[in-house]
Amino acid sequence: MTVRTDEEHAAQMARKKAVQDRIVAERNVEKGLLIVHTGKGKGKTTAALGMVVRAAGHGMKVGVVQFVKGAMSTGEAAILANLPGVEFRTMGEGFTWDTQDRTRDTQVARTAWEEVRRMVADPSYAMVVADELNIVLRYGYLPVEEVLQAFAARPPMTHVVVTGRNAPDALIEAADLATEMRELKHPFREQGVKAQAGVEF
């Protein structure tokens, strides 16, 4: 660590504050954002869940559609569903490698997607979360074009959050805010640690 005097430190902080204040002042656009959480690391669904809590805390109406059962635990789902203004729908039937039936998976994906489409078209929803939609797109259970079209046609102030690894390039291209959760270290692989309550589910 660099050793600085208190005066140098204060001067550096003052410069940072000036930069920060200027950046904030220059930002004046308000719009509904298309937000993507992707990557192989942890936190994609969990961060979306945090955003739901945050939005609900502001009294916003939020719709959450879970494309893959098990991505959120029943405990989380219960808490989400009990937050005022939050509508929670689980449409999946277990991870896709549990079913091995493409026709059924495609139907389930379609049903979940119709729910998302209804929510994003309805301006009363301030935020719509399509949890693990990327998996469904990855397996070709839904056409990316149809999804992007529905997002593009949504009311201008609606935030949409899409999660799941392997986000299609076209979705990242369309996104306002895209974050990759990158695994630096993972105890499952390295230490044989099993999924634990409060961390994994």
Next chain:
Amino acid sequence: MTVRTDEEHAAQMARKKAVQDRIVAERNVEKGLLIVHTGKGKGKTTAALGMVVRAAGHGMKVGVVQFVKGAMSTGEAAILANLPGVEFRTMGEGFTWDTQDRTRDTQVARTAWEEVRRMVADPSYAMVVADELNIVLRYGYLPVEEVLQAFAARPPMTHVVVTGRNAPDALIEAADLATEMRELKHPFREQGVKAQAGVEF
């Protein structure tokens, strides 16, 4: 996208399921994890907040100490504080570049840290979140060694979650699970979008 017959698809899914089942069966270690969310991207604090909701949903006792005021909104803090089993403490005094006073910042960091240290030493807490602790470590307001020592001495089943950009290498080294939130796209910079309720705060 690769075009596959339904049979090929089913076979691929069956293989994935077999691999998945084997991996899960091999994992049998249960332990408190040291979890780090770092990187310049979004979602570090939000994912930690999601973990708090998750743990609270399991009836776990969770302590949250916020080192930097404003990292979570008052709305979020209110929701967190109202979850059964969650103790929430805000110790910060605004972002560090607002104060420009290293002596005061060091004192605030120390007070917040004593709260974290008390919680991690108390086995009744299943999870302790030190939100934005990395910023404090980055500026040298607390010695990393002291932090790592307290984490290492904690009860074996306690999960600790540390957030903030610029996590020290020694902390990542000590972590069981470390995730880098990497910015792929950000509307603030690219479109002049301002911080909005439900997304940023």
